[in-house]
Amino acid sequence: METFKRLLTYYKYKWPLYLTGVITLSLSTALSLYSPIINGEMIDYISSQLTQGAAIDFGYVFRLFGIFILLIILSASLQYISNYMLQRVANYQGKVIRDQVYTRLQKLPVSFFDNKPPGQIASRIINDTEVIRQNFFHSFGSQSVVNLMYLVGIYIAVILVMPEFTLPMTLLIIFIILWQVGYIRLTTPLNASWREMEGSINTQISDLIQGVSMVQLYHQEDKQYQDFEATKKEWIANRDKSVVYDTVLSWNLSNFLRLLVTLGLMIYLGTRFVDGVLGYTVGTLYIIMNYVERLFGPIGMLIQQIVQSQQALAGAKRVFEILDQVPEDDSEEMIEITQGNVVFNQVTFGYTEEQTVLKDINLKADKGETVALVGHTGSGKSSIINLLFRFYDPQEGDILIDNQRIVEFNRDSIRQEMGIVLQDPFLFSGTIATNVSMKNPAITDEQVMDALEKVGAKPLIDKLAKGIHEPVIEKGQTLSSGERQLISFDRALVTDPKILILDEATSHIDSQTEELIQQAINVVKEGRTTFIIAHRLSTIQNADQILVLESGVIRERGKHSQLMQANGIYAEMFRMQANGTPS
Numbered sequence: 001m002e003t004f005k006r007l008l009t010y011y012k013y014k015w016p017l018y019l020t021g022v023i024t025l026s027l028s029t030a031l032s033l034y035s036p037i038i039n040g041e042m043i044d045y046i047s048s049q050l051t052q053g054a055a056i057d058f059g060y061v062f063r064l065f066g067i068f069i070l071l072i073i074l075s076a077s078l079q080y081i082s083n084y085m086l087q088r089v090a091n092y093q094g095k096v097i098r099d100q101v102y103t104r105l106q107k108l109p110v111s112f113f114d115n116k117p118p119g120q121i122a123s124r125i126i127n128d129t130e131v132i133r134q135n136f137f138h139s140f141g142s143q144s145v146v147n148l149m150y151l152v153g154i155y156i157a158v159i160l161v162m163p164e165f166t167l168p169m170t171l172l173i174i175f176i177i178l179w180q181v182g183y184i185r186l187t188t189p190l191n192a193s194w195r196e197m198e199g200s201i202n203t204q205i206s207d208l209i210q211g212v213s214m215v216q217l218y219h220q221e222d223k224q225y226q227d228f229e230a231t232k233k234e235w236i237a238n239r240d241k242s243v244v245y246d247t248v249l250s251w252n253l254s255n256f257l258r259l260l261v262t263l264g265l266m267i268y269l270g271t272r273f274v275d276g277v278l279g280y281t282v283g284t285l286y287i288i289m290n291y292v293e294r295l296f297g298p299i300g301m302l303i304q305q306i307v308q309s310q311q312a313l314a315g316a317k318r319v320f321e322i323l324d325q326v327p328e329d330d331s332e333e334m335i336e337i338t339q340g341n342v343v344f345n346q347v348t349f350g351y352t353e354e355q356t357v358l359k360d361i362n363l364k365a366d367k368g369e370t371v372a373l374v375g376h377t378g379s380g381k382s383s384i385i386n387l388l389f390r391f392y393d394p395q396e397g398d399i400l401i402d403n404q405r406i407v408e409f410n411r412d413s414i415r416q417e418m419g420i421v422l423q424d425p426f427l428f429s430g431t432i433a434t435n436v437s438m439k440n441p442a443i444t445d446e447q448v449m450d451a452l453e454k455v456g457a458k459p460l461i462d463k464l465a466k467g468i469h470e471p472v473i474e475k476g477q478t479l480s481s482g483e484r485q486l487i488s489f490d491r492a493l494v495t496d497p498k499i500l501i502l503d504e505a506t507s508h509i510d511s512q513t514e515e516l517i518q519q520a521i522n523v524v525k526e527g528r529t530t531f532i533i534a535h536r537l538s539t540i541q542n543a544d545q546i547l548v549l550e551s552g553v554i555r556e557r558g559k560h561s562q563l564m565q566a567n568g569i570y571a572e573m574f575r576m577q578a579n580g581t582p583s
């Protein structure tokens with residue numbers, strides 16, 4: 001009920017248009033329901049004239065017929081206009097809810113996305129919001145209003161024409177409502193698990209698309225297909241069950257009731273024959289039969305719409321789960337970074353309470369210095385950077401930039417002064433230029449080009465037909481990983497950050513590109529505080545400090561020569577790499 005009420009609050013958007021749509025629709029319904037009365041009058045007039053042997057006034061008949069046609073045309077036109085208005089409202093409401101989910105996702109802490117498959121989240125934005133738009137705002141919010149009006153209109157009309165029908169009709173409607181409650185109770189859990197399964201299917205497909213090369217490389221096709229098949233089977237079983245409920249309980253019910261009511265009406269009329277004379281005119285009979293016939297259409301559709309609204313409610317629950325996530329509370333205070341001096345003071349951190357990932361980290365990196373973070377996989381190198389970016393905050397200790405505790409400052413203002421080059425840089429759809437400038441209008445093409453030249457990427461641009469305006473497709477898969485890195489160096493350079501993070505910038509590339517990239521690193525490092533996460537120790541021999549991490553603790557620190565002299569973990573890693581054994 002909470003979810004339902006919350007969806008209703010979306011009617012605050014475009015409510016004047018919605019109201020106009022509903023009023024136009026009421027008019028259309030009233031006209032449509034009035035038309036059989038005109039027909040009934042025409043039938044009664046003709047039959048009474050015929051039985052009395054009197055002449056038929058065709059002018060009168062045509063007038064009635066004309067009114068009937070006019071009513072039908074007017075009603076259909078008004079219905080078209082109201083549909084248009086209500087559909088527009090539904091589209092707008094759908095857009096609002098989609099925007100809300102999207103902007104909320106952007107503001108959520110990075111930790112929200114830990115352990116959440118991207119497919120599941122994408123499914124909430126795309127599928128669930130679409131089901132809400134279609135099944136609730138459009139189908140339930142507007143179409144069911146049409147049907148409800150029809151129903152109420154017919155109810156009132158029948159009471160006026162044949163008052164003795166009030167009780168049976170009321171009982172009929174109560175019966176349908178009770179039937180619905182039972183039906184909804186049966187199908188709600190089914191619909192909820194159906195939406196979950198859709199999310200799971202999305203995840204599997206997006207995993208396949210993103211990791212297709214790995215799947216083929218490791219011959220995982222069959223295994224992946226089996227997993228997909230299992231989810232699909234569950235999905236089909238769920239849908240089959242739902243189809244059984246739908247067919248047995250909804251449409252068939254309405255057909256069954258239609259037969260029952262027509263039969264009841266016939267029996268009742270049979271009892272009304274007194275001395276071979278029926279107490280109603282032929283016109284009244286026509287009106288009653290017409291209304292009874294029309295009654296079932298809206299009931300059937302209303303049932304469908306209630307069913308569909310259940311699917312929308314299941315989707316809405318999942319969407320509201322995201323909307324209810326509390327965005328990170330962020331300080332309004334903007335940090336001012338002029339130097340980029342970084343200090344970690346007794347920092348202890350874990351992603352979860354149970355696991356400490358970094359313990360008592362102390363480090364100091366001044367402007368222009370290069371600090372290399374070294375350690376086996378999982379030792380905590382990236383976690384240090386995550387803390388510096390304020391993707392997470394430490395449980396203990398302080399991180400300072402230019403002597404300011406970063407937890408006290410606005411996250412964006414901190415990140416604005418940081419540049420990052422990842423080992424497998426993420427390129428967005430767009431062009432090379434937009435990937436460098438990150439769509440910042442303040443950055444001109446000349447600046448982009450200038451930065452590209454500085455990092456030695458000019459030859460790459462020269463060979464592209466459209467230069468820096470060459471489209472980037474499929475996350476840059478048409479470029480080599482070295483080329484992607486050069487672009488991301490450029491991205492880092494053009495924003496002129498005070499602090500630079502290079503994440504394994506020299507892995508996975510041939511020696512020629514490595515040289516190019518090494519030169520690019522030297523250019524972008526100039527005058528900035530630089531953190532390098534490197535596995536290839538040969539590239540960090542000139543670093544001002546090398547910190548050797550092991551299980552979240554800094555075990556060794558110093559320059560390359562000092563660490564080699566100490567003959568500890570670093571020296572062993574270095575020797576192993578020099579001998580060609582991976583660390």
Ligand SMILES: Nc1ncnc2c1ncn2[C@@H]1O[C@H](COP(=O)(O)OP(=O)(O)OP(=O)(O)O)[C@@H](O)[C@H]1O
Nearest residue numbers: 114351352357375376377378379380381382383384
């Ligand atoms: N988002 C996360 N949620 C929970 N645990 C995490 C998360 N990210 C990393 N960890 C854990 O924290 C520890 C340190 O990981 P981190 O990524 O900092 O290591 P790393 O030294 O950068 O490793 P690599 O060289 O493989 O990138 C690991 O045990 C890892 O499993």
